[in-house]
Amino acid sequence: xxxGRIAQKHGAGGPAMRALIESVFVTGLGPVxxxxxxxxxxxxxxxxxxxxxxTTDSYVIKPLFFPGGDIGRLAICGTINDLSMMGATEPLGLxxxxxxxxxxxxxxxxxxxxxxxxxxxxxxxxxxxxxxKVMGRGELDGMVINTAGVAFASTVVPDSGLRVGxxxxxxxxxxxxxxxVMAVRHKLQLEGALASDVAPLNGxxxxxxxxxxxRISAMKDPTRGGLSSTLHEMAAKGHVGIVLDEASLPVRPxxxxxxxxxxxxxxHVANEGKAVIGVRADAADGVLQALQAHALGRDAAIVGxxxxxxxxxxxxxxGFGRRLLAEPEGELLPRIC
Amino acid sequence: MSxxxxxxxxLKFRDPARARxxxxxxxxxxxxxxRAPVTLMHVCGTHEQAIAxxxxxxxxxxxxxxxxxxxxxxxxxxxxxxxxxxxxALQGVRIATYGDMxxxxxxxxxLADAQAEGARVEVVYSATQAVELARTSDEPVVFFASGFxxxxxxxxxxxxxxxxxxxxxxxxxxxxxxxxxxVARLPEARVEGFLAAGHAAVITGYGLFEDFARRHRTxxxxxxxxxxxxxxxxxxxxxxxRHGEHGVANAYPRCVTREGNRRAQESLWRVFEAVDGPWxxxxxxxxxxxxxxxxxxxxxARHRFRIDVSGLQQAAQSELSRRCLCGKIMVGLVxxxxxxxxxxxxxxxxxxxxxxxxxxxxxxxxxxxxxxxxLGGTA
Numbered sequence: 001x002x003x004g005r006i007a008q009k010h011g012a013g014g015p016a017m018r019a020l021i022e023s024v025f026v027t028g029l030g031p032v033x034x035x036x037x038x039x040x041x042x043x044x045x046x047x048x049x050x051x052x053x054x055t056t057d058s059y060v061i062k063p064l065f066f067p068g069g070d071i072g073r074l075a076i077c078g079t080i081n082d083l084s085m086m087g088a089t090e091p092l093g094l095x096x097x098x099x100x101x102x103x104x105x106x107x108x109x110x111x112x113x114x115x116x117x118x119x120x121x122x123x124x125x126x127x128x129x130x131x132x133k134v135m136g137r138g139e140l141d142g143m144v145i146n147t148a149g150v151a152f153a154s155t156v157v158p159d160s161g162l163r164v165g166x167x168x169x170x171x172x173x174x175x176x177x178x179x180x181v182m183a184v185r186h187k188l189q190l191e192g193a194l195a196s197d198v199a200p201l202n203g204x205x206x207x208x209x210x211x212x213x214x215r216i217s218a219m220k221d222p223t224r225g226g227l228s229s230t231l232h233e234m235a236a237k238g239h240v241g242i243v244l245d246e247a248s249l250p251v252r253p254x255x256x257x258x259x260x261x262x263x264x265x266x267x268h269v270a271n272e273g274k275a276v277i278g279v280r281a282d283a284a285d286g287v288l289q290a291l292q293a294h295a296l297g298r299d300a301a302i303v304g305x306x307x308x309x310x311x312x313x314x315x316x317x318x319g320f321g322r323r324l325l326a327e328p329e330g331e332l333l334p335r336i337c
Numbered sequence: 338m339s340x341x342x343x344x345x346x347x348l349k350f351r352d353p354a355r356a357r358x359x360x361x362x363x364x365x366x367x368x369x370x371x372r373a374p375v376t377l378m379h380v381c382g383t384h385e386q387a388i389a390x391x392x393x394x395x396x397x398x399x400x401x402x403x404x405x406x407x408x409x410x411x412x413x414x415x416x417x418x419x420x421x422x423x424x425x426a427l428q429g430v431r432i433a434t435y436g437d438m439x440x441x442x443x444x445x446x447x448l449a450d451a452q453a454e455g456a457r458v459e460v461v462y463s464a465t466q467a468v469e470l471a472r473t474s475d476e477p478v479v480f481f482a483s484g485f486x487x488x489x490x491x492x493x494x495x496x497x498x499x500x501x502x503x504x505x506x507x508x509x510x511x512x513x514x515x516x517x518x519x520v521a522r523l524p525e526a527r528v529e530g531f532l533a534a535g536h537a538a539v540i541t542g543y544g545l546f547e548d549f550a551r552r553h554r555t556x557x558x559x560x561x562x563x564x565x566x567x568x569x570x571x572x573x574x575x576x577x578x579r580h581g582e583h584g585v586a587n588a589y590p591r592c593v594t595r596e597g598n599r600r601a602q603e604s605l606w607r608v609f610e611a612v613d614g615p616w617x618x619x620x621x622x623x624x625x626x627x628x629x630x631x632x633x634x635x636x637x638a639r640h641r642f643r644i645d646v647s648g649l650q651q652a653a654q655s656e657l658s659r660r661c662l663c664g665k666i667m668v669g670l671v672x673x674x675x676x677x678x679x680x681x682x683x684x685x686x687x688x689x690x691x692x693x694x695x696x697x698x699x700x701x702x703x704x705x706x707x708x709x710x711x712l713g714g715t716a
Contacts, residue, residue, distance in 0.1 A: 319353035319356070320391040320393055320396060320564045320568075321394065322392045323395060324707025324708055326706060326707050326708065329684070
């Protein structure tokens with residue numbers, strides 16, 4: 001907040017956003033429960049011998065419709081996934097609040113509603129309450145959706161549990177969502193096979209938890225800021241270094257091509273249907289096999305190892321050498337923009 | 338960084354097993370030389386991109402320093418040249434330029450500052466696009482052209498193609514070989530060998546470096562841009578140092594010949610002549626600037642317009658820019674991590690020096706790839 005104003009970088013998922021949340025909300029809201037102060041994906045409220053996990057997220061995306069999904073699917077999956085990353089995979093109910101710009105086509109709204117219904121069905125979730133507001137033309141860009149979700153978890157999986165020796169699994173190819181959206185947003189005419197991976201992950205996470213149990217040490221979904229931000233955050237919270245093996249990272253050829261063309265690292269862009277899972281070394285293969293047997297985890301791979309050196313850093317092993325992985329800052333702009 | 342989608346042809350040059358053989362050979366050669374440090378210099382942002390991107394420095398012996406010299410054409414664009422572009426823009430002339438030039442600081446303003454004040458500055462990706470802009474406009478369009486000889490060739494082609502009458506060129510093109518001379522003469526640099534940029538040599542031919550290598554008793558190896566190209570070129574360079582050879586070797590034979598591209602050279606020198614000129618942070622480089630020849634005066638913005646930079650030059654240097662080490666970084670005397678501003682006050686979003694502005698700049702590249710290349714103990 002260098003000049004006392006909010007900048008785009010404060011919403012980009014990187015260090016600037018974490019600093020803003022910490023300085024304005026975490027320290028400024030007074031006593032808070034588990035969740036906010038830990039800056040995890042959601043809150044865990046103890047209820048008897050279980051935890052009620054609660055999470056909320058607002059969705060803005062340009063364009064509203066993109067290859068592989070739309071804002072409606074994104075709003076359902078994002079909240080389901082935030083619950084799932086805490087270990088809460090059986091959603092009790094979702095809320096949905098929409099703010100719509102006057103002039104918005106009702107046909108588009110119905111398309112968005114339909115895709116929310118499909119995503120809910122995939123996740124086994126229902127929207128139990130909602131709210132609708134309309135604002136004047138130009139007072140917002142199209143529409144904003146907020147969803148919240150609640151679910152029980154018997155044990156909460158934090159994003160801070162990594163220990164030295166743990167293996168890092170990603171559940172599939174990285175960069176798909178970010179490049180699909182960027183391609184349409186900047187009219188890059190390289191959409192082709194690029195499609196967002198937006199999907200509800202609760203079924204996949206249930207599979208992982210069934211296979212790994214308490215050997216699963218940490219989970220997080222690599223949304224804004226991409227895999228790089230997520231790994232940096234998990235490394236910092238777990239006080240470990242993470243060595244990432246570039247050769248084992250699943251990246252689709254069309255994403256790699258777009259990445260080289262635009263000069264943007266696939267590790268820096270958002271995913272909406274992937275999880276990063278930390279697993280104790282002895283359970284890693286078992287969890288990996290279980291994930292690969294699931295439709296959303298076919299390309300899952302063990303991509304890294306936690307080390308004692310350089311806590312909080314992510315070290316990229318390129319196969320030719322090693323370097324530190326940078327954390328993305330600010331908005332990612334294609335170099336041909 | 339390599340361009341275009343990865344294909345089978347490229348993968349051949351990205352084989353980690355072959356890379357390990359080469360780094361073993363490098364370690365053996367450096368040990369045989371028996372002195373530290375052995376300093377080798379490349380003069381190309383694309384080489385630095387590949388070295389940083391693939392973390393190559395972490396696989397090299399500690400006694401070997403591979404440093405970047407003046408290999409970023411935007412970074413060495415002088416304050417005075419930026420001032421000319423800014424002044425023209427503020428005079429109301431439409432400017433077309435490459436994206437990296439936008440944020441490059443001038444004496445008091447950058448082109449982006451001028452843009453914010455209402456001047457019309459358009460980003461183009463090629464000289465051709467700049468001409469297109471002129472064709473679709475009735476007003477004068479000035480192409481503020483930067484880049485080394487590789488890029489200057491494309492500007493020359495446009496000049497020779499008979500552009501529309503409202504088009505002219507403000508040349509900030511630079512010529513690399515004289516800058517290598519200047520660095521080789523710096524006693525404190527102690528460069529024992531040079532990697533020459535493969536894409537420039539495609540045009541100039543590697544024969545161009547033979548006289549340089551002989552006079553400075555320093556070997557030169559022309560290198561490509563894949564990790565294996567660079568490692569193989571380092572092996573060759575160290576072998577030449579080891580055997581006291583002072584010639585030029587071509588480690589990029591799939592693209593580079595001794596003669597180079599004669600037609601491109603002819604058009605380059607038909608349009609441009611090499612003149613003495615200041616390089617930012619380095620000083621006057623004899624024959625370092627490429628200026629349009631007199632016969633093209635009609636296309637030379639410096640002849641077409643009265644460019645008044647006097648209003649831009651009074652600003653005192655800021656406290657921050659006095660602490661900026663870009664000048665020393667660009668000749669390889671210090672590294673970005675030696676600069677107190679690097680990654681703190683100086684960031685890609687808010688660059689202090691030119692090296693953090695351009696995607697070819699050493700500081701921007703280091704920052705992009707994790708901030709420091711030396712991972713020391715992390716085995």
